[in-house]
Amino acid sequence: MRSLGVKAGFFGAEPWSETMRKEIEEKLHLLAIDIYGLTEIIGPGVASECEHQNGLHIFEDHFYPEVIDSKTGKALPDGEKGELVITTLTKEGSPLLRYRTRDITYLERSPCPCGRTSVRMHRVLGRTDDMLIIRGVNVFPSQIEEVILKVEGVEPHYQLVVERRDNLDELEVQVEMNEKLFSDEIKVLERTEKAIEAELYATLNIHTRVKLVEPKAIARSEGKAKRIIDKRTL
Numbered sequence: 001m002r003s004l005g006v007k008a009g010f011f012g013a014e015p016w017s018e019t020m021r022k023e024i025e026e027k028l029h030l031l032a033i034d035i036y037g038l039t040e041i042i043g044p045g046v047a048s049e050c051e052h053q054n055g056l057h058i059f060e061d062h063f064y065p066e067v068i069d070s071k072t073g074k075a076l077p078d079g080e081k082g083e084l085v086i087t088t089l090t091k092e093g094s095p096l097l098r099y100r101t102r103d104i105t106y107l108e109r110s111p112c113p114c115g116r117t118s119v120r121m122h123r124v125l126g127r128t129d130d131m132l133i134i135r136g137v138n139v140f141p142s143q144i145e146e147v148i149l150k151v152e153g154v155e156p157h158y159q160l161v162v163e164r165r166d167n168l169d170e171l172e173v174q175v176e177m178n179e180k181l182f183s184d185e186i187k188v189l190e191r192t193e194k195a196i197e198a199e200l201y202a203t204l205n206i207h208t209r210v211k212l213v214e215p216k217a218i219a220r221s222e223g224k225a226k227r228i229i230d231k232r233t234l
């Protein structure tokens with residue numbers, strides 16, 4: 001890869017985490033830039049990071065962004081997480097007014113070292129339709145993925161099972177082991193489960209139960225991943 005001399009790559013679509021970015025940059029020897037877009041608006045090109053990788057500059061001359069509370073529809077101030085809403089300003093064929101993206105992010109207007117003055121959106125934190133509320137805490141699968149990616153011996157394939165026992169939500173995180181860990185002693189597996197639980201607690205502030213599963217046990221999906229099984233009856 002180094003001999004190709006590729007300087008930068010643009011990555012988008014399914015939320016990719018900071019940990020995955022580091023891995024891509026190390027393995028491909030390039031600057032991995034986050035890009036954002038959606039088919040309904042224009043496809044890729046609504047926003048992109050600059051070389052400082054601190055939020056995606058929105059092309060405000062073409063798109064008017066707002067962040068709203070997805071329940072009330074009210075606009076939120078900069079820095080507050082909510083659903084990104086986009087109005088196209090220059091699109092002529094099929095303009096969209098206050099299009100709800102279902103993507104969760106927040107806006108940031110502090111100056112960027114690159115000199116661009118456009119508003120920046122934080123990398124997409126999740127989707128309004130895949131946000132889980134566990135014991136009152138908002139949990140995004142992307143946060144869990146970020147933790148899992150840091151752990152030795154497991155694959156980035158996981159499934160979340162939510163149940164409610166005695167009126168309390170319980171979250172089980174099933175994580176796939178790689179072949180090497182799978183052939184290891186039970187003691188090692190238990191230690192790994194506990195380590196992931198501790199790391200998840202540090203990130204999410206909720207207790208989870210981590211269960212390691214055999215390699216290839218979790219169904220692969222094409223396109224949007226189906227990672228949540230919610231068994232709660234409310």
Ligand SMILES: [Zn+2]
Nearest residue numbers: 050112114116
């Ligand atoms: Zn910048």
